[in-house]
Amino acid sequence: MNDKVWICGLGAISSIGMNVHENFDSLLNGKCGDQYPVHLKTRHQETLRVCEINKTNDELSTIAEMKTQLPRAVYFSAIAVNEALQQFKMQLPEGAYDTLKVGFLSGNTIGGMDLSEQFYADFISDPSAGRLHDVVHHECGAITELVAKKFQFNDYVSTLSTACSSSANAIIQGSRLLKHHKADVIVAGGTDALCRFTLNGFNTLMILDSEPCKPFDDNRKGLNLGEGAGYVVLVSDHIKNKYNLTPVAEVSGYANANDAFHQTASSAEGKGNFMAMQQALDMSGLHTADISYINAHGTGTANNDSSEGMAIGRLFQQQAPLVGSTKANTGHTLGACGGIEAVYCCLALTNNVAYPSLRITTPMKELAFSINQQLITDRQINHVMSNSFGFGGNCTSLIFSKSKLPS
Amino acid sequence: MKKKMYINGIGSISAQLFDPRAVNYELILPDTNRLHVVEPDYKEMMPPMLLRRMSKVVKSGIAAAKNALKDAGIEKPDIITTGTAYGCLADTENFLQKMITQEETLLTPTAFIQSTHNTVSGQIALLLNCHGHNFTYVQRGHSFESSLQESMLWLTENDQLNILSGGIDEITQHSFEIISRFGTYKKEQEHYATPSAGCMAGEGANLFVLNTHKTDRTYAELADLKMCYRDEAADSLDQFLAQNNLTAEEIDTCLVGSNGDVRYDETILKNIQILSNARLIDFKKWSGEFPTSGAFAMALAANLILHKHAPKPLIMHEKTNDYEPRNVLIYNHYKNQYHSFILLRSL
Numbered sequence: 001m002n003d004k005v006w007i008c009g010l011g012a013i014s015s016i017g018m019n020v021h022e023n024f025d026s027l028l029n030g031k032c033g034d035q036y037p038v039h040l041k042t043r044h045q046e047t048l049r050v051c052e053i054n055k056t057n058d059e060l061s062t063i064a065e066m067k068t069q070l071p072r073a074v075y076f077s078a079i080a081v082n083e084a085l086q087q088f089k090m091q092l093p094e095g096a097y098d099t100l101k102v103g104f105l106s107g108n109t110i111g112g113m114d115l116s117e118q119f120y121a122d123f124i125s126d127p128s129a130g131r132l133h134d135v136v137h138h139e140c141g142a143i144t145e146l147v148a149k150k151f152q153f154n155d156y157v158s159t160l161s162t163a164c165s166s167s168a169n170a171i172i173q174g175s176r177l178l179k180h181h182k183a184d185v186i187v188a189g190g191t192d193a194l195c196r197f198t199l200n201g202f203n204t205l206m207i208l209d210s211e212p213c214k215p216f217d218d219n220r221k222g223l224n225l226g227e228g229a230g231y232v233v234l235v236s237d238h239i240k241n242k243y244n245l246t247p248v249a250e251v252s253g254y255a256n257a258n259d260a261f262h263q264t265a266s267s268a269e270g271k272g273n274f275m276a277m278q279q280a281l282d283m284s285g286l287h288t289a290d291i292s293y294i295n296a297h298g299t300g301t302a303n304n305d306s307s308e309g310m311a312i313g314r315l316f317q318q319q320a321p322l323v324g325s326t327k328a329n330t331g332h333t334l335g336a337c338g339g340i341e342a343v344y345c346c347l348a349l350t351n352n353v354a355y356p357s358l359r360i361t362t363p364m365k366e367l368a369f370s371i372n373q374q375l376i377t378d379r380q381i382n383h384v385m386s387n388s389f390g391f392g393g394n395c396t397s398l399i400f401s402k403s404k405l406p407s
Numbered sequence: 408m409k410k411k412m413y414i415n416g417i418g419s420i421s422a423q424l425f426d427p428r429a430v431n432y433e434l435i436l437p438d439t440n441r442l443h444v445v446e447p448d449y450k451e452m453m454p455p456m457l458l459r460r461m462s463k464v465v466k467s468g469i470a471a472a473k474n475a476l477k478d479a480g481i482e483k484p485d486i487i488t489t490g491t492a493y494g495c496l497a498d499t500e501n502f503l504q505k506m507i508t509q510e511e512t513l514l515t516p517t518a519f520i521q522s523t524h525n526t527v528s529g530q531i532a533l534l535l536n537c538h539g540h541n542f543t544y545v546q547r548g549h550s551f552e553s554s555l556q557e558s559m560l561w562l563t564e565n566d567q568l569n570i571l572s573g574g575i576d577e578i579t580q581h582s583f584e585i586i587s588r589f590g591t592y593k594k595e596q597e598h599y600a601t602p603s604a605g606c607m608a609g610e611g612a613n614l615f616v617l618n619t620h621k622t623d624r625t626y627a628e629l630a631d632l633k634m635c636y637r638d639e640a641a642d643s644l645d646q647f648l649a650q651n652n653l654t655a656e657e658i659d660t661c662l663v664g665s666n667g668d669v670r671y672d673e674t675i676l677k678n679i680q681i682l683s684n685a686r687l688i689d690f691k692k693w694s695g696e697f698p699t700s701g702a703f704a705m706a707l708a709a710n711l712i713l714h715k716h717a718p719k720p721l722i723m724h725e726k727t728n729d730y731e732p733r734n735v736l737i738y739n740h741y742k743n744q745y746h747s748f749i750l751l752r753s754l
Contacts, residue, residue, distance in 0.1 A: 001563070001564055042511060043510060043511035043512070044511065109523070109524065116503070117503065117506075117507070120500075120503050120504070120507060121507050123581075123584075123585070124504055124507060124508070127584045128588070132585075132588055132589060135585060136589070139492060139493065139545065139547060140494070140524065140545040141492060141545050141546040141547040141549075141550065142547065144546065145546075145547065148636075154636060154638070157546065157549075157636060158544055158546040158549060158553040159544065159545045159546045160542060160543065160544060160545070161494065161523075161524035161525060161543055161544075161545040162524075162525040162528075162541070162542060162543050163523050163524075163525055169542060173542070173557060176557075176560055177560070180560050180563065182560075196506060196511065197499075197502065197503060197506065197519075200502075200506050200511050200514055200519075201502065201516070201519035201520075201522075203514070204514045204515055204516035204519055205516045205519070205520070255540075256540045256541060256542065257538055257539065257540065257541075258487075258529070258532040258537060258538050258539060258540075258541040259538075260532045260533050260535075260536050260537055260538050261533070262533070263520050263521070263526070263529060263530065263533065264516075264520050271538070272538065275538055390523075390525070391520070391523045391525070391526075391529065392523060392525040392526060392528060392529020392530075392532070392541070392543075393529055393532055393533065393541070394525060394529065394541055
């Protein structure tokens with residue numbers, strides 16, 4: 001149970017890139033995916049901005065090499081999983097992959113809701129109406145099932161749905177399974193697509209910014225919803241050594257804690273956030289001073305950024321590292337954000353960069369530390385913390401470390 | 408060495424008036440194709456203000472949690488991990504329907520807030536002020552089993568933990584209508600024994616307190632769990648028994664997930680035909696079919712082990728109930744795709 005867990009493959013798709021390379025390039029160039037929805041048909045077409053992936057479902061199905069008319073989240077998932085797996089397989093000798101026991105843990109929050117919405121519109125006026133094909137993949141688990149079938153993942157296939165921490169929690173559970181030697185490899189992360197259900201849901205909570213969001217700004221108005229998927233290929237110590245793999249990073253710490261304060265709001269002091277970060281640090285054996293960069297949850301809502309900021313300030317005291325949020329680039333991708341941001345964190349480690357937090361004009365006054373607004377390239381980034389916090393008080397913190405620390 | 412794990416408390420909200428701790432209970436054979444849970448009086452369990460806003464799945468989940476903790480004699484768990492295939496359907500439908508009929512205007516957040524799949528786990532944590540690890544699995548017919556698997560990993564890592572784990576699912580009018588259109592359920596006038604395609608719709612909230620220490624509240628040992636997806640379940644059973652050093656003959660009781668659907672039952676029973684000495688208990692007769700029904704089976708199995716006795720009406724075929732359940736296997740399936748084996752042993 002003290003075995004290390006390694007990351008040997010990355011895959012990401014978001015509004016700022018169709019693959020890992022494009023995402024990284026966009027982060028370096030401060031690009032954001034924000035626009036009025038094109039593919040999502042909603043009453044809020046010209047009032048609410050989203051970070052949408054600029055492809056139709058049919059285009060996505062072609063890229064994913066899957067049949068048409070599946071939920072959008074399936075395509076994102078398959079595209080990112082494929083990219084991550086390719087990177088991993090490249091490092092293996094011929095035929096080795098087929099001998100491995102590969103599991104799949106995916107987070108998502110809305111399943112096939114984008115299609116269920118269409119079904120339901122017909123169904124509520126006539127219980128015998130609505131295309132059953134549009135509702136057959138409604139369940140969150142159905143998204144995972146479709147992708148598992150495509151890639152022939154047979155062992156340890158499951159879905160986590162803990163709101164916005166879903167995919168970060170999938171990485172936790174994947175790591176735990178490897179530490180217990182239940183599998184050789186676990187592909188872990190998550191996926192979510194934009195739909196009217198979540199757009200309207202977040203709108204009723206009055207936490208959507210009608211302009212491009214500005215996490216950690218004093219005048220932040222809320223979040224922008226996004227969509228996408230992000231996965232990492234988690235590899236056991238045994239397999240890493242057996243095939244002499246060169247990992248992208250190590251999963252050095254993780255923890256999930258509950259704020260137990262309110263169904264949707266965070267406690268003012270960020271109790272759950274603090275506990276998750278502290279316990280993840282404890283597990284990694286690192287000190288606060290060792291963390292080079294925090295990829296914050298940083299949604300842009302008044303409540304999240306304040307609670308998270310308080311918790312980071314309290315934990316890191318005078319030694320806060322570079323802190324920023326990439327949600328100003330990608331929007332809040334809900335069940336996918338932990339996976340996407342895990343990929344971003346690994347790229348920060350391998351390239352020694354920390355991404356700029358965009359659009360801050362008046363930094364939050366109550367923070368005990370400053371938010372990084374520059375692209376940082378002048379120092380070693382050795383350990384990165386990634387936070388994901390969700391409804392139900394669900395708080396997750398992950399720590400990724402360089403696979404080989406500079407001596 | 409493999410650590411032993413025990414079921415120390417159970418809360419079961421099912422279609423039956425079934426108290427897992429009780430010696431005597433009567434299971435009623437339903438004469439319908441749709442079984443709803445018998446809801447307890449929630450007023451003593453949670454604040455009335457909260458109660459008004461909660462849907463059935465949240466209320467029954469919290470009630471099962473409270474009952475399980477009380478049954479185990481503990482105040483709050485260290486870890487909460489649950490499974491639900493459908494999540495909070497009533498709240499989801501409520502918000503969806505209003506969103507469509509009101510054309511995305513004048514919506515209120517309550518139903519949306521409570522539609523999140525981890526609402527039950529989150530609300531339990533909130534009510535108990537429980538800051539521990541809190542996961543929710545949503546893998547169709549493996550949702551409950553995924554949460555159980557996670558619990559077992561935790562207990563292997565740390566023997567000081569009390570874990571609250573289990574499965575929760577609800578049926579609503581709309582989910583029943585939609586799933587019926589897929590041909591999953593029997594027709595209205597049919598019931599379990601009707602030899603037809605389809606099963607009885609069911610729902611339930613069954614939660615367990617798990618620990619590595621035996622207490623005076625302990626029901627049974629949770630010995631092992633295996634999930635298989637579309638695999639040859641029969642082959643998996645051989646492996647499962649072997650890894651537990653058991654022969655097929657040593658399984659004295661098998662709670663089997665046959666559900667009255669003539670399309671699957673024969674296959675399902677065939678998958679366990681090597682269990683020549685086992686009394687078979689087709690538990691879905693009493694609970695109905697739902698993706699987390701394995702949790703109801705585990706509650707029933709624990710009861711049999713605790714009282715060293717299987718009531719005669721539970722047992723299929725003509726086998727005697729004059730024996731003491733020691734090695735109890737739960738073999739469940741969901742749509743003949745998601746298969747699982749859970750082994751409970753007497754102390």
